[in-house]
Amino acid sequence: MKTLLDENQLNDGVEKLADAINAHYGDKPLTIICILTGSIVLGADLIRKLRMPTRVGVLQTSSYEGTERGDLTINAEMMLDIKDREVLLIDDIFDTGHTLDKVTALVADYGPTSLQSAVLLCKTGRQEVEYRPEFIAFDIPDEFVVGYGLDYNDEYRNLPYLACLEDSDLEPNA
Numbered sequence: 001m002k003t004l005l006d007e008n009q010l011n012d013g014v015e016k017l018a019d020a021i022n023a024h025y026g027d028k029p030l031t032i033i034c035i036l037t038g039s040i041v042l043g044a045d046l047i048r049k050l051r052m053p054t055r056v057g058v059l060q061t062s063s064y065e066g067t068e069r070g071d072l073t074i075n076a077e078m079m080l081d082i083k084d085r086e087v088l089l090i091d092d093i094f095d096t097g098h099t100l101d102k103v104t105a106l107v108a109d110y111g112p113t114s115l116q117s118a119v120l121l122c123k124t125g126r127q128e129v130e131y132r133p134e135f136i137a138f139d140i141p142d143e144f145v146v147g148y149g150l151d152y153n154d155e156y157r158n159l160p161y162l163a164c165l166e167d168s169d170l171e172p173n174a
């Protein structure tokens with residue numbers, strides 16, 4: 001496994017992301033919706049750097065089997081009431097963009113005052129939708145990455161750094 005972003009780089013990136021979000025919303029109360037499971041580490045680090053009154057909720061999406069994309073499922077059973085609230089979606093990575101594109105459309109139906117999104121990573125040249133997140137910490141090359149919340153078959157989320165998975169790391173027949 002090859003390290004792409006170490007702990008210091010991640011910390012600096014999250015700090016800048018928080019600065020941009022704080023500058024944009026000012027003192028306005030904000031509702032953060034973390035998209036599980038990949039955004040748990042980013043969410044935990046980011047919310048502690050936000051200065052406005054903040055509510056935190058979650059919803060869950062899943063679309064990957066190993067390193068292959070499958071059908072997207074969205075579980076919004078744990079959504080907060082966000083009617084007439086400023087809402088910021090948090091996700092780990094913007095890849096093809098289908099996840100945030102679909103989640104944004106679904107969450108918009110709950111009637112927020114505003115709806116934006118922030119991601120840790122954006123994979124260069126992979127996007128298949130018009131939608132773009134308003135806040136991006138890092139643009140990265142088109143490689144499958146793990147760590148800092150991102151998984152391969154539910155492993156590696158606990159790594160404190162971000163790494164590229166190499167062929168020798170893949171499970172046989174996965």
Ligand code: 5GP
Binds near residue numbers: 146150151
């Ligand atoms: P999208 O719908 O933008 O193609 O993909 C978004 C979701 O796919 C992300 O929230 C993430 O869970 C997963 N994903 C996309 N690229 C990667 C990657 O390089 N590594 C990991 N671990 N997950 C990824």
Ligand code: MG
Binds near residue numbers: 037038061092
């Ligand atoms: Mg995800």
Ligand code: MG
Binds near residue numbers: 151152
């Ligand atoms: Mg995953």
